[in-house]
Amino acid sequence: MADRVKIDADQLAEVRLSTDGKRVLLALLDDAGQKVSLSLPADCLNALLSVVPRCAEPGAVHKLDSWSMGVAENGQDLLLTLRTPEGLAISFALKPWQVEGMATIATYGNSQRSSPKVIH
Numbered sequence: 001m002a003d004r005v006k007i008d009a010d011q012l013a014e015v016r017l018s019t020d021g022k023r024v025l026l027a028l029l030d031d032a033g034q035k036v037s038l039s040l041p042a043d044c045l046n047a048l049l050s051v052v053p054r055c056a057e058p059g060a061v062h063k064l065d066s067w068s069m070g071v072a073e074n075g076q077d078l079l080l081t082l083r084t085p086e087g088l089a090i091s092f093a094l095k096p097w098q099v100e101g102m103a104t105i106a107t108y109g110n111s112q113r114s115s116p117k118v119i120h
Contacts, residue, residue, distance in 0.1 A: 007036050017042065050087045062088060069099075
């Protein structure tokens with residue numbers, strides 16, 4: 001389906017809720033400074049937020065929902081993408097030897113692990 005109207009917004013000028021609370025009203029400015037209005041159903045906001053990249057907080061531990069791996073743009077490295085159930089996604093460019101090392105540790109464990117400390 002062809003786009004009927006394409007809006008390339010340069011800036012968000014205003015966001016507000018309609019008086020009945022059913023729509024989100026956006027005032028946008030294009031690159032020429034012209035104001036464009038957009039009205040969306042309020043119940044679509046979660047779908048919009050699910051595609052927005054989010055930053056991971058330092059020290060935070062997240063559950064893994066899914067992962068994918070493919071060849072990076074340079075054709076040599078691998079691109080590993082980890083996704084949380086909340087929609088957070090972060091990608092890493094890895095060397096093949098790094099992936100092999102992770103696979104070895106996952107398969108055989110870390111042989112350099114220190115012995116557990118015993119407290120009497």
